[in-house]
Every structure is written in C-alpha cells, then in structure tokens.
Amino acid sequence: MSSNDLLKLFVAMNKIFITTLMVCGLLSSTFTNAQKFAKVDANPVDITYFVKGKVPKPLVKVVYGRPVKNQEKVFGEQVPYDEIWRTGANEATEVKFYSDILFGSKLVKAGTYVLHTIPGEKEWTIILNSNTDTWGAFFYDDSKDVVRFKVPAKQAKQIDVFSIGFKKSFNNSFMVLAWDSTRINIPLEEGNEILARI
Amino acid sequence: MKRIYIIAVFILALGLSEKLMAQDFKDLDTSPHDIVYFRTNKISPPTIKVLYGRPKKNGREIFGEVIPYGKIWKVGANEATEVVFYQDVIFGDAEVKAGTYVLYAIPQENEWILILSSNTDVWETSDYQKKYDVARATAKVSKAEFLEAFSIGFKDKGKHVNMVLAWDTTRITAPIKIVL
Numbered sequence: 150m151s152s153n154d155l156l157k158l159f160v161a162m163n164k165i166f167i168t169t170l171m172v173c174g175l176l177s178s179t180f181t182n183a184q185k186f187a188k189v190d191a192n193p194v195d196i197t198y199f200v201k202g203k204v205p206k207p208l209v210k211v212v213y214g215r216p217v218k219n220q221e222k223v224f225g226e227q228v229p230y231d232e233i234w235r236t237g238a239n240e241a242t243e244v245k246f247y248s249d250i251l252f253g254s255k256l257v258k259a260g261t262y263v264l265h266t267i268p269g270e271k272e273w274t275i276i277l278n279s280n281t282d283t284w285g286a287f288f289y290d291d292s293k294d295v296v297r298f299k300v301p302a303k304q305a306k307q308i309d310v311f312s313i314g315f316k317k318s319f320n321n322s323f324m325v326l327a328w329d330s331t332r333i334n335i336p337l338e339e340g341n342e343i344l345a346r347i
Numbered sequence: 348m349k350r351i352y353i354i355a356v357f358i359l360a361l362g363l364s365e366k367l368m369a370q371d372f373k374d375l376d377t378s379p380h381d382i383v384y385f386r387t388n389k390i391s392p393p394t395i396k397v398l399y400g401r402p403k404k405n406g407r408e409i410f411g412e413v414i415p416y417g418k419i420w421k422v423g424a425n426e427a428t429e430v431v432f433y434q435d436v437i438f439g440d441a442e443v444k445a446g447t448y449v450l451y452a453i454p455q456e457n458e459w460i461l462i463l464s465s466n467t468d469v470w471e472t473s474d475y476q477k478k479y480d481v482a483r484a485t486a487k488v489s490k491a492e493f494l495e496a497f498s499i500g501f502k503d504k505g506k507h508v509n510m511v512l513a514w515d516t517t518r519i520t521a522p523i524k525i526v527l
Contacts, residue, residue, distance in 0.1 A: 184491070186498035186513055189401050193379025196398075196426050198468070207468055212382070212398060215375060240382050282384070282393050305370070312372030327372055 192216040192238035199315040210245040214238030218309045223329035235286040251338035255296040303332045378402040378424035385501035396431040400424030401496045421472045437524040439484025459486040486521035
C-alpha cells in the first residue's frame with residue numbers, strides 16, 4: 150500500500166466517521182424532541198368533594214392517590230404502623246377547605262393543606278400541614294403542622310382500594326379514610342355551625 | 348300471625364339500617380385523574396400545576412368525532428381540568444394572576460382556542476359560562492407519535508414554557524410566559 154493509498158483510506162474512514170456522527174446526532178435530536186408524557190398511574194389520583202345540600206360550592210375537596218391492597222394486611226404490613234404516611238400514593242394528599250372549619254374539633258382556616266397520618270393499631274394521628282405540593286411524606290416538616298390530633302381506628306367491611314369519603318350521621322359530619330377493614334372517622338364541623346353554637 | 352308480621356318488619360328495618368350504615372366508596376375511575384407539575388428545576392417549588400382526567404382512545408376517532416370541532420371541551424374527563432399558577436403568567440395575550448382556573452378548549456382542525464375560566468370546581472362542559480373567562484389563547488396543532496391516554500405535559504423553552512395537550516397523534520402547544 151502506497152502512502153497515497155493510505156491517505157485515501159484515511160479520508161474515506163473520516164467520511165464514514167463523520168456520517169456516523171451526523172446520523173447519531175440526528176437520532177439523538179429526534180429523541181430529545183419527542184416529548185415524554187407520564188403513563189397513566191397504577192395508583193391513580195381521584196377527587197372527592199364534600200357538598201352539603203344543594204349549595205353551589207363544595208365545603209371540602211380532597212385530591213389523593215388511590216393505592217391498591219397488595220398484601221395480606223394493609224395496616225401494619227403494606228403501610229407500617231407508627232410511621233408517617235402520605236395517606237394515599239404519589240403526590241401528598243391535598244385537602245382544601247372552602248371556609249373555616251372545625252377539623253377533629255380544631256379550628257382550621259379556609260385554605261389548602263396536606264393531609265398526613267400516622268396509622269396505629271388502635272388509634273391514628275391525623276396531621277394537617279401547610280407545606281403543600283410535595284411528593285409523599287418525604288418532605289414532612291413538623292414545624293409546618295397546622296393541627297395534629299388522634300382518632301380511634303374502627304373496623305368495617307374490607308375494601309381493596311384506598312378511599313376517602315364523607316358521611317353524615319345525625320348532625321355530625323365525618324371525613325372517612327377507608328382501606329382494607331380499617332375506617333378512620335375524622336369529625337368535621339362547618340364555620341356556620343360553630344357560630345350557631347356560640 | 349300479627350307477631351310474625353311485626354318480626355318481619357323488625358328484621359326488614361334492621362336490614363335497611365345495616366344498608367344505610369355501610370358506606371360505599373366509589374371504584375377507581377376508568378379515566379383516572381392525574382397531576383402534572385411544571386418546575387423550573389427539580390427542587391424548586393412548582394410554577395404551574397395541572398389536575399386533569401385521562402380518558403383513553405379505545406379505538407375511537409377522537410378529534411372531530413368523539414370531541415367535535417368548534418365546540419367547548421373540558422380538556423380531560425370527569426371533573427373539569429384545573430390549572431394552578433403559583434406566579435402571575437401571560438397566557439395568550441392576557442396577564443393572568445396567580446390562582447386556580449378551569450381550562451377549556453375549543454378544538455379545531457388547524458388551531459385550537461384555550462380558555463381559562465375562574466368558575467372552578469365544576470364538572471360538565473355545560474358549566475362553562477363566558478362571563479368567567481379570564482384569558483383566551485390560540486394554540487398550535489401538530490402531529491407526533493400515538494398516545495392511548497390523554498396527556499398534559501410541559502416543555503421548558505427558557506424564556507417561556509409550552510403547555511402541551513397530547514392525545515392520539517395530535518399535539519396542542521400553548522406558550523405560557525412566567526411574569527418574574
């Protein structure tokens with residue numbers, strides 16, 4: 150092979166190299182241009198409203214992730230006792246009060262809060278925290294607590310999907326956290342009702 | 348005979364009260380809600396949040412058929428789509444104050460109209476009332492790869508952020524400027 154041939158080979162190799170680089174560059178740019186969207190979550194977000202009578206606006210709104218039972222027992226296994234729980238899945242559970250309210254007999258100003266709980270065998274700790282738009286309970290900061298109180302754990306029929314609902318019995322309203330055979334009833338009272346009592 | 352009747356009524360009443368006491372919770376939605384945030388970086392507080400229902404295509408012709416052109420659409424499924432701006436923004440040509448809004452759209456073949464409404468916590472497209480309009484923006488229509496579930500995402504463009512509505516092979520892009 151003459152030095153001329155070597156030079157030709159070198160030029161040809163370079164051309165191939167540059168073309169490969171260009172193709173790679175093009176490919177990667179189409180990759181970065183194609184926008185990724187989140188897949189539909191296996192533990193989807195759901196919204197539940199508490200509306201009293203036919204009033205146009207709700208009193209309470211809850212936005213929460215709904216995990217599915219995947220172990221023999223939810224509380225004490227899938228969700229450990231005595232540890233802070235995001236009370237749902239993924240993004241921290243968000244509670245919005247449209248007016249001042251008594252939540253577990255504590256006065257809470259209208260606004261948006263994150264709901265955390267500490268599940269226990271006999272009783273749960275319920276926490277409202279003002280540090281909103283967080284993921285899970287990983288960013289929990291107790292200095293941002295708005296209220297903290299305990300509620301007894303009750304039993305009812307087994308359900309697979311974590312659910313938050315509202316119920317009225319006699320003159321009392323409750324926010325109900327429900328999963329597996331556990332039910333946590335958090336008493337609620339509207340601002341108007343508080344005024345009526347004074 | 349009378350005694351049997353009374354017992355029967357008693358048992359029936361017991362059964363009924365049992366029914367009333369047992370609280371029903373709704374099943375998981377087939378078009379579940381989802382939350383998407385826009386943050387300027389991973390650790391900063393969010394700038395924009397969208398809470399929206401995610402219907403699926405299920406082999407249907409979406410735009411122009413299931414969702415007709417030229418009519419208001421609530422951009423998702425179930426509860427109307429909610430947008431939270433944590434800072435003032437410019438949406439279309441209008442300055443929009445930080446706050447919570449409902450997002451509506453008027454799909455069209457070549458460009459869409461997006462509408463922000465201040466009448467929040469609504470469900471039906473028929474809840475839309477023009478008097479609550481806060482801003483309107485036109486949005487570009489383009490094509491991309493197929494998506495089964497309706498999706499909303501953000502794309503950081505440096506000086507502004509694109510909010511992208513994506514379903515099937517359709518993409519709707521609306522620029523949002525953050526007012527600093």
